[in-house]
Amino acid sequence: MVRKPCCSKEGLNRGAWSPREDKILTDYIKAHGEGKWRDLPKNAGLKRCGKSCRLRWLNYLRPDIKRGNITEDEENLIVKLHALLGNRWSLIAGRLPGRTDNEIKNYWNTNLSKKTMPRLCDDRRCSNSKGNKEADKLDPVNEQPSHRVIRTKAVRCTKVYNLAKDDNCSSSKLIACNDEIRPSCPWLLPDDQDIDPSGFLEDFDMEGFMSDFQDDSFLQYCIDGNSGDDRIDGDWNVMMAGELARDRAAG
DNA sequence: AACGGAAGCAACCGCAACTAT
DNA sequence: AATAGTTGCGGTTGCTTCCGT
Numbered sequence: 444m445v446r447k448p449c450c451s452k453e454g455l456n457r458g459a460w461s462p463r464e465d466k467i468l469t470d471y472i473k474a475h476g477e478g479k480w481r482d483l484p485k486n487a488g489l490k491r492c493g494k495s496c497r498l499r500w501l502n503y504l505r506p507d508i509k510r511g512n513i514t515e516d517e518e519n520l521i522v523k524l525h526a527l528l529g530n531r532w533s534l535i536a537g538r539l540p541g542r543t544d545n546e547i548k549n550y551w552n553t554n555l556s557k558k559t560m561p562r563l564c565d566d567r568r569c570s571n572s573k574g575n576k577e578a579d580k581l582d583p584v585n586e587q588p589s590h591r592v593i594r595t596k597a598v599r600c601t602k603v604y605n606l607a608k609d610d611n612c613s614s615s616k617l618i619a620c621n622d623e624i625r626p627s628c629p630w631l632l633p634d635d636q637d638i639d640p641s642g643f644l645e646d647f648d649m650e651g652f653m654s655d656f657q658d659d660s661f662l663q664y665c666i667d668g669n670s671g672d673d674r675i676d677g678d679w680n681v682m683m684a685g686e687l688a689r690d691r692a693a694g
Numbered sequence: 695a696a697c698g699g700a701a702g703c704a705a706c707c708g709c710a711a712c713t714a715t
Numbered sequence: 716a717a718t719a720g721t722t723g724c725g726g727t728t729g730c731t732t733c734c735g736t
Contacts, residue, residue: 459730545703
């Protein structure tokens, strides 16, 4: 199948957005809502690719975007989530209200990747961002095989249904992925049941989970998988069970 | 003050997943 | 089921600003 380019590049503006373009885009989305990105530039009178409009809106113009420096708490959460999820920026951003995946990705690449792995950085003489492209390609977490990074697969979950708690599940939610309703605690289902734990992270209390760790104990926990705290270990097992079930469902 | 290198960040690109027909 | 169109994600690029000399 030959893919059509998302738009003709001819006659379109590129590079930085002007305040006028921002206003046109913002006004249009306020009036018509998000979506239909391909048609948006034509309808709004913008000389931009639809993809570019989407990116500009999501990363910069959206009213719920939090501007300003990343706080220490946010930074700590990013570090922990990255240790857990790897470069799943959209998932990480989903746990940081008002922050975008692009912002977190940039922040990681410019600040945290060097902070968290200074030795690797020094070893490769990564004196600048342009000169260490090869070093950047190496995920410092993955380079250490002892770190248990969960490779999740992002799945769009469209609806969340609320139900009363039952005895077998500590959560009160059922998650519907692709219009199929399933409990948010699929790891409790029998082995012979066909399980698709899509949407697992949707319901997982990440901040609560993370707050159980003190200082750098999370990294140690990633290494040996044992915190000595039954409550934390239980949460970890829940995470892993979701991943295992996901793998099993994927065949 | 001028210059060059480093750093930060917005924007672009390609691909894969998802959805519609 | 196959194909075409749309959306979302992660990697990368390149422009702008900062900072040291």
